[in-house]
Amino acid sequence: MKRSSLIVVLLVAVTIGATAQIRVNTSHSGAIRTLLHDARTGRLLTGGDDGKLKVWDYSAGELQRSIQISSLAIHQGTLHPSLPQVALLVTDGRRRFTLEVWDWEQERRLFTQTLPEAPIFLTYSPRGTFLLFAQNEFNSLRFLASSTGRSLPYLRRGSGIVTFATVASSEERIMTYTPSDGVITYWEVVSGRQVQTISTAREIDQLSVHTNRRFAVGRLDNELVVVDIVDGTLRDRFPMSGIERILVNQVNGDVAVMTRSGRQIEMASFRVSERGRLSRAMSTVPTLPSGLTQATLHGDALFVATGDGTITTFESTDRRGRTIAENRVQSVTGFAFTEGTVHLSTAQQILSLRSDLFGETDVAVNRVRTLDVTTRRMPQPGTVRLSAVTGPDSDESRVVVWDTSGRNPELATYAAVAPALTTIPLDSARVTKQVVSADGRLIVLHDQTTLRRIDPDTGSTDFTYTGEGMEALVAVGDTIVIGKNRANPFDSALMRVDTRTGETVRIQSDNFLIFDLVYDRARGVLYTLGLQQSGSVVRTTVTVHRGANFENRRTISTYDGEDLDARLSLDPATGRLFSSLGMEGVSVWDGRRLTRISAVAHVPRALYVANRHLFSINRDGTMSVWDLRSGDPLLTFYLFRDGNWVAVTTDGYYFASHSRAEQHLSLLAAPGRTGRRRTLEDFRLILPTTARDA
Known part of the structure; x- marks a missing residue:
């Protein structure tokens, strides 16, 4: 265990929170699905499964902007040719498809449009006047005014299912390709008049127009082909199996072809002659990562992105590449609170932060005076969760640690002031889904099939219940209320078990699955969070239950679709219920109406109320803190893989575990700022540190 005593002192001479922004230099928390190079600014833009758009200064390896576009994944993107605008497709991959258009410099949404499906392609016109995309229907082309999203009445006659289109630089004509009949067609954009049709090969995909504007390259079966888009002739073909993507370098016209064989990805470079002939380009072949998800070319640089959020660039003579960005955050997996101390777990360690900020009295972030940090290393890595337990006669709470992976068949407990973890062996390596505290004892749910009540001091079990499909539980007096998967139409997803007699009673519910419970x-x-089904439509709902057996119920919040990571938390002092349902922030139910608290640039998932604050473990692995009374966000904690951490306040200051943590930060200066150039030190809350190893 390592413990540090930290005293926080605000730099009172600096009042510049609004003139610059602190950036945490970490990449996406999941796969990168969109990778765009902006030739106008020399920036790299990425979009990922975490719903964030990030803007990078790739030469310095610094994050310039991070915008939470949506709670859904970003799957496609295209850049405006002359303005700081980007059009993005966000989707759940099943039923939700939305076109989001943003000014990324001002971090401002311009418009959104709901789509019936993912577009086949998405692009701006050469002058940026309109957006063009295609849908999988006979009249497939759609045109939108790029500034407003207004639908434009262009090319309304049946163009067939178009899989590729390119617009002339004048924006007066458009060329389309329909793979079903192998026809290239030239149209007048505004009138929709068909100018010319040309026959070529059918079922060519991954088409890209070459920089000479005479040829296009694409894939036809297991061949790379060059198509003359003036007469439809296949000018050349090169046998290649497993073509995954074709990139045309818009600077020098080189063509890069990536092929996959199993997990191995290889790249070959070609040049296209004036007659459309292919020749292999002599260049260094980069060693590409097997988890590659996106790639783009610009000049001598190849940029690739992967499923773990890593961005790498390869220069023309560079085989190994240089890492621009990677996910530096060590995800918070568990939370517990004891006597003014916040406990956070990761796969490798437990961080305990004791501060007057988390006490019972109201302390502003810029008035914090103490922060004691204790680090405990996990004896065995795993997917760690935490719970706090207080006995009826106990003077101090303890924290319970468990692993949800099933690899470590034990619980562990520790007191906030004690260095050691005390283990409670479990009888088998079953998956521990949930541990809750009830009157000084622990109720443990294993494998959706068994729950038992354990004395944390002796490890003895005094009650056991066996069932099927159990997902969540909460103690209600001498009974345990269980949320579960409904076994049949005559069953219920909600039940209670009497721990004295073992008797079970069904509780009426409209859900077929309940996965979170909170009892006031x-x-x-009683509040439940679960899934309802009406016909083929599945919704996630929050329901309030009242009555002797909670038989009176009312749905107070609904999300169209499944949101199985949403969670509930209760403020016992006021009875307000907090919910992260819908992935669009945190909603509050006060018994009469539903409202929202101020949003943060993260997607809250697990929620916890403690003293005067609301805490959320976010989807990207960070933890955010709100003031309960005002509903205003205060700060967000980032725990890094190298063991350091920073907390960034809402007004733009930060405090950190060590000066080494500042390597993860950068400063974005406000536009138009004159006078002395600000540095990171101007925004730092000083933390004089003394440390000892126990």
Whole structure:
């Protein structure tokens, strides 16, 4: 265990929170699906499964902007040719498809449009007047005014299912390709008049126009082909199996072809002659990562992105590449709170932060005076969760640690002031889904099939219940209420078990699955979070239950679709219920109406109320903190893989575990700022540190 005593002192001479922004130099928390090079600014833009758009200064390896575009994944993107605008497709991959258009410099949404499906392609016109995309229907082309999203009445006659299109630089004509009949067609954009049709090969995909504007390259079966888009002739073909993507370098016209064989990805470079003939380009072949998800070319540089959020650039003579960005965050997996101390777990360690900020009295972030940090290394890495337990006669709470992976068949406990973890062996390596505290004892749910009540001091079990499909539980007096998967139409997804007699009673519910429960003991109200189905439509709902057996129920919040990572948390002092349902922030139910608290640039998932604050473990692995009374966000914690951490406040300051943590930060200066250039030190809350190893 390592413990540090930290005293926080605000730099009172600096009042510049609004003149610059602190950036945490970490990449996406999941796969990167969109990778765009902006030739106008020399920036790299990435979009990922985390729903964030990030803007990089790739030469310095610094993050310039991070914008939470949506809670859904970003799967496609295209850049405006002359303005700082980007059009993005966000989707859940099934039923939700939305076109989001943003000014990325001002971090401002311009417009959105709901789409019936993912477009076949998405692009701006050469002058940026309109957006063009295609849908999988006979009249497939759609035109939108790029500034407003207004639908434009162009090419309304049946163009067939178009898989590729390119617009002339004048924006007066457009060329389309329909693979079903192998026809290239030239149209007048505004009138929709068909100018010319040309026959070529059918079922060519991954088409890209070469920089000479006479040829296009694409894939036809297991061949790379060059198509003359004036007469439809296949000018050349090169046998290649497993073509995954074709890139045309818009600077020098080189063509890069990436092929996959199993997990191995290889790249070959070609040049296209004036007559459309292919020749292999002599260049260094880069060693590409097997998890590659996106790639783009610009000049001598190849940029690639992967499923773990890593961005790498390869220069023309560079085989190994240079890492521009990677996910530096060590995800927070668990949370517990004891006597003014926040406990956070990761796969490798537990961080305990004791501060007057988290006490019972109201302390502003810029008035924080103490922060004691204790680090405990996990004896065995795993997917760690935490719970706090307080016995009826105990003077101090303890924290319970468990692993949800099933690899470590034990629980562990520790007191906030004690260095050691005390283990409680479990009888088998079953998956531990949930551990809750009830009157000084632990109720443990294993494998969706068994729950038992354990004395944390002796490890002995005094109650066991066996069932099927159990997902969540909460103690209600001498009973345990269980949320589960409904076994049949006559079953219920909600039930209670009497721990004295073992008797079970069904509770009426409209859900077929309940995966989170919260009980308001002071008001006798039960809240459930689960799935309902009406026909083929599945919704995630929050329901309030009242009555002797909670038989009176009312749905208070609904999300169209499944949101199985959403969670509930209750403020016992006021009875307010907090929910992360819908991935669009945190909603609050006060018993009469539903409102939202101020949003953060993250997607809150697990929620916890402690003293005067609301805490959320976010989808990207960070933790955010709100003031309960005002609903205003205060700060966000980032725990890094190298063991350091920073907390960035809402008004633009930060405090850190060590000066080494500042390597993860950069400063984006406000536009138009004059006078002395600000540095990171101007925004730092000083933390004089003394450390000892126990």
